[in-house]
Amino acid sequence: MNAIQTTKLTKYYGKSKGIVDVDMTVTEGEIYGFIGPNGAGKSTTIRTLLGLIHATSGSATIFGKDITTSGPEIREEVGYLPSEVFYYDDMRVIDLLKYSASFYKKDHKAIEQRIKRLAEMFDLDLKKKIDDLSYGNKKKVGIIQGLAHEPRLIILDEPTGGLDPLIQQQFFNLLKEENAKGATILFSSHILSEVQRLCDRVAIIKDGSIIKVEQIKTLLENSTKRFKLQLVNTPDPSAFAVDGVSDLAILDHSVSFLYRGRVNDITKMLVTQDLTDLLVEEPDLEEIFMHYYQKEDEQ
């Protein structure tokens, strides 16, 4: 069964575009990355799925249930951590987490035990008042309230802001644990290395539309390579005007570019150059991401 399925999901805020015709399929048990810069439509998609905002058109299901008619049933199975966390300042952490637990039908004692375990894991003082917590600790409260009821679907919207690297690592380990137990994860981020570390598949969203869905492996293994050349002579830019070359940068005798296409074709061009050094490397996700963006812009 698909954990999430959207069909032409569209949201306009008045006349301004949020997302347009978003088709997304997240299969149960996978960790699905959702990347794009701020304002691309990641949060709008997530908030529509959660029923916080209402779609202008299109449809979506979570575990086969329609988001417009089965909101509470769906949210019973979902844990959500937004990018910015705000809770009731007058409450103590433990009271907030028990309040959060009280909304779910699951065994409250089991949830409370898990709250304690997660609080220990993240070194969070449950007796403190929310108002007295640092932003990082509030984020830990957010993680615990989102995961304490062991949701089948975990939706994370830029979740790592405010977490130090150690806690981030613990958080990622926890997510992998949950995933190993069967939880599906939708992980939205604009930090590509995070997605690279965690996700199986990734959707790239730009200006409200998904422009590419790819296996992380495929994305990293695809024919896009970063070429770095050192030449004896000053490079002639026209020599690099080859199909598949992008992101060309020339500085003195150094040339750098991304290439997507048949290796034989690019080597034909390379043999015409007087090289002193050649480096071919895997581009990082950031470069691939920009590459997709450029491609989309060119179309």
Added chain:
Amino acid sequence: MNVFFRELNAYRKSTIIWCASLAAILVVFMALYPAFTTDVAATRQVLAQFPAAMRNALNISLANFFTIYGFYGYLLGFAALAGAIQAMNVGNGIISKEVSGKTADFLLSKPMTRVRVMSAKLAAALAIIIITNVVFSGVSYLAALMVAPEKFAAGTLLLLASTMFLVQLVFLALGALFAVLIPKVKSVVSVSLPTVFTLYIIGTLGDVLGNDNVRYLSPFKFFDTNYIIRNVSLEGKFLVIEAAIIVVAIAASYVIYVKKDVRASA
């Protein structure tokens, strides 16, 4: 019930403060009653020199001002003003605070329909107003017992006291409606004070101008204390108007709240 109890708990302090303040207003005013009744003829003469419009505006009727009911009706005008502010603060704040405090994401991503969230919040707001009125009515009765020179009908006094509850219900409903109509309420009092005082002034102006139709525009004038004292009942047509306002405001609040987009808090 979790949202209901959470809200009762969140408003515990402010409810105690409002109850204590209303009780204090009541006790201070009622303590003045014996002073007004020591020389009724002289005081009546002084009050008679006031313009009738002013007496009306202050809820003073020469026919019954010196009875415990009339005096209590006079002070109710001020208590209802304070009560209206409390009711509007609660009705508005209990809903709008989730947006202004940016906690709407937390609450509305839980497995609960918005109708149930709204119902729990309105039920908590109503409970707060009922608690306030139970305290207010109890203190009213005890204060009247202390200062009334002779026996009085508790039913009439409590019927008078109930007008504050009725005024509060209207303002609670208006508060809820404004909470869903205004995209982001930064401060609850910036909504409640102008609304309450505008409607209070409209009612007072009606008294000053002697225009009875203004009664339909101001909830403060829906229930005339002199009518209640004379008839020991509330005016039916104003009960209907009150019910209609509340039903429309609450129904609209539900419809808007259910359809409303909760924009990102960042």
